[in-house]
Amino acid sequence: MRALDTAATGMAAMDLQVQxxxxxxxxxxxxxxxxxxxxxxxxxxxxVQRIGAQASDNGNILPVGIDLGSGVKTVGTPRLMTQxxxxxxxxxxxxxxxxxxxxxxxxxxxxxxxxxxxSFQMDNQxxxxxxxxxxVQPTITIPPNSTGLTINQQGQVSVTLPGSTTSSILGQLNLxxxxxxxxxxxxxxxLFVATPASGTPQVGVPGINGAGTLLQGSxxxxxxxxxxxxxxxxxxxxxxxxxxxxxxxADEMLQTTAQLMR
Amino acid sequence: MENALLVGLxxxxxxxxxxxxxxxxxxxxxxxxxKADNAAFSEFLMSNARDNDFSGKDKRVSFVxxxxxxxxxxxxxxxxxxxxxxxxxxxxxYLTVQTQRGQRYTRNGSLTINATGQLVTSEGDQVMGAxxxxxxxxxDHDINIxxxxxxxxxxxxxADAPRGQLQLTYFDRPQMLxxxxxxxxxxxxxxxxxxxxxxxxxxQGGLEKSNVHAIAAMARMIEITRSYSDISAILQxxxxxRRNALQxxxxxxxxx
Numbered sequence: 303m304r305a306l307d308t309a310a311t312g313m314a315a316m317d318l319q320v321q322x323x324x325x326x327x328x329x330x331x332x333x334x335x336x337x338x339x340x341x342x343x344x345x346x347x348x349x350v351q352r353i354g355a356q357a358s359d360n361g362n363i364l365p366v367g368i369d370l371g372s373g374v375k376t377v378g379t380p381r382l383m384t385q386x387x388x389x390x391x392x393x394x395x396x397x398x399x400x401x402x403x404x405x406x407x408x409x410x411x412x413x414x415x416x417x418x419x420x421s422f423q424m425d426n427q428x429x430x431x432x433x434x435x436x437x438v439q440p441t442i443t444i445p446p447n448s449t450g451l452t453i454n455q456q457g458q459v460s461v462t463l464p465g466s467t468t469s470s471i472l473g474q475l476n477l478x479x480x481x482x483x484x485x486x487x488x489x490x491x492x493l494f495v496a497t498p499a500s501g502t503p504q505v506g507v508p509g510i511n512g513a514g515t516l517l518q519g520s521x522x523x524x525x526x527x528x529x530x531x532x533x534x535x536x537x538x539x540x541x542x543x544x545x546x547x548x549x550x551x552a553d554e555m556l557q558t559t560a561q562l563m564r
Numbered sequence: 565m566e567n568a569l570l571v572g573l574x575x576x577x578x579x580x581x582x583x584x585x586x587x588x589x590x591x592x593x594x595x596x597x598x599k600a601d602n603a604a605f606s607e608f609l610m611s612n613a614r615d616n617d618f619s620g621k622d623k624r625v626s627f628v629x630x631x632x633x634x635x636x637x638x639x640x641x642x643x644x645x646x647x648x649x650x651x652x653x654x655x656x657x658y659l660t661v662q663t664q665r666g667q668r669y670t671r672n673g674s675l676t677i678n679a680t681g682q683l684v685t686s687e688g689d690q691v692m693g694a695x696x697x698x699x700x701x702x703x704d705h706d707i708n709i710x711x712x713x714x715x716x717x718x719x720x721x722x723a724d725a726p727r728g729q730l731q732l733t734y735f736d737r738p739q740m741l742x743x744x745x746x747x748x749x750x751x752x753x754x755x756x757x758x759x760x761x762x763x764x765x766x767x768q769g770g771l772e773k774s775n776v777h778a779i780a781a782m783a784r785m786i787e788i789t790r791s792y793s794d795i796s797a798i799l800q801x802x803x804x805x806r807r808n809a810l811q812x813x814x815x816x817x818x819x820x
Binding site for chain 1: 576579580581583584585586587588590591592593594595596598601603630631632633645646647649672674676677678679681686687700701702703704705706707718720721722742743744745746747778781782785786788789792793796799800803
């Protein structure tokens with residue numbers, strides 16, 4: 303019975319859907335997290351009786367055919383790249399992006415990763431780094447004993463040096479934009495890498511050319527919507543249950559047939 | 565004598581096909597842009613079942629034959645996703661996709677951009693614009709898709725720039741479209757494209773969900789299993805009846 307296999311693909315798909323929802327819910331309070339969605343497509347059809355085949359000897363053409371589908375497959379788990387809400391933390395090195403754009407991070411192997419998690423720290427040399435200690439690009443070193451670290455909306459980093467009363471500019475934090483944010487690949491630790499689907503990274507100044515602006519003292523929260531996830535979870539669980547009922551139904555039908563023989 | 569068995573069998577074959585159809589619908593209950601299938605049956609009159617001993621005219625035996633599957637093309641609910649490259653077609657019309665096998669049509673508007681900046685489906689097939697494939701430049705951003713499918717972006721200089729218009733297609737006989745897997749439809753010979761009805765619009769940031777009705781599908785499934793076991797019961801009775809007949813008839817006449 304084909305129905306058994308078809309329902310099995312349905313159960314596998316719903317299992318994956320629940321996994322994706324679990325990942326989203328687990329990251330509900332992860333800074334800069336972008337929620338995922340499972341995307342499904344139907345599998346190929348068997349054309350048991352083709353449209354347009356000859357129905358009889360007198361040349362009648364079948365106006366309709368019999369197409370039997372063979373289930374469902376997962377094509378991807380694209381991310382929803384909407385803005386998360388901003389939470390004020392008051393920390394001078396917490397930076398949220400309002401609008402499009404990503405912070406560029408230099409990884410230990412020399413490649414670049416991108417993140418929207420702006421909970422930065424200072425390392426032992428005074429450089430701005432991520433929570434894992436990777437350098438935020440371009441590298442900005444904060445001199446010791448300086449006070450009044452300010453990062454403005456356009457990404458200018460300035461401090462008041464010891465013995466001075468006016469602030470001096472240390473550097474410029476840039477934002478990287480992509481034509482298709484959903485094409486970025488997540489690598490864990492709130493980091494993403496560029497892929498052919500995301501397009502080439504475009505480094506620019508915040509607030510110019512469509513890049514968002516920066517907000518010091520805030521963090522972007524995850525864009526997971528609890529209500530959506532729970533309603534999706536209910537739908538996925540019910541769909542899983544219904545697919546299992548199909549298996550029961552097919553099983554019962556086979557059993558009925560088997561009982562005919564005595 | 566065998567006819568009742570064969571008629572019952574023909575019905576069971578049909579029901580088993582129908583369960584295949586229903587199980588595919590249920591498996592695709594969360595598939596974007598999926599359209600439900602339905603099975604239709606017809607009576608098949610068997611003219612050969614004639615016998616000279618019939619009291620009246622020849623009695624023709626009617627069997628069940630699965631006639632066709634038809635696609636329920638009704639609109640699915642549109643779910644908001646907020647992704648700028650998710651589009652749903654509200655109304656009658658299909659997005660046009662160029663695949664390796666030729667032109668195909670889809671209601672699944674979960675689109676993305678490939679390495680060369682072209683607008684593609686999640687399978688990587690080109691989405692056709694009114695004037696060929698739609699291509700984005702590397703520093704385009706803020707993609708906007710109007711309700712008529714016109715795509716505009718802000719280019720590198722911050723100015724608005726058009727990037728084409730989504731090609732929507734509609735057909736004179738949409739019910740004859742054939743499913744091709746991967747949310748695609750194929751237009752067989754004899755199905756011609758016509759202008760898209762005026763009230764059709766494109767919704768950016770939304771996806772059309774599957775139009776499978778869960779309750780109807782479950783009810784249909786219960787009905788299938790019930791009629792399947794009913795037929796089995798009839799077949800069982802037939803078999804018992806024949807067994808009884810054989811037993812009765814084979815008893816030697818008592819000598820009196």
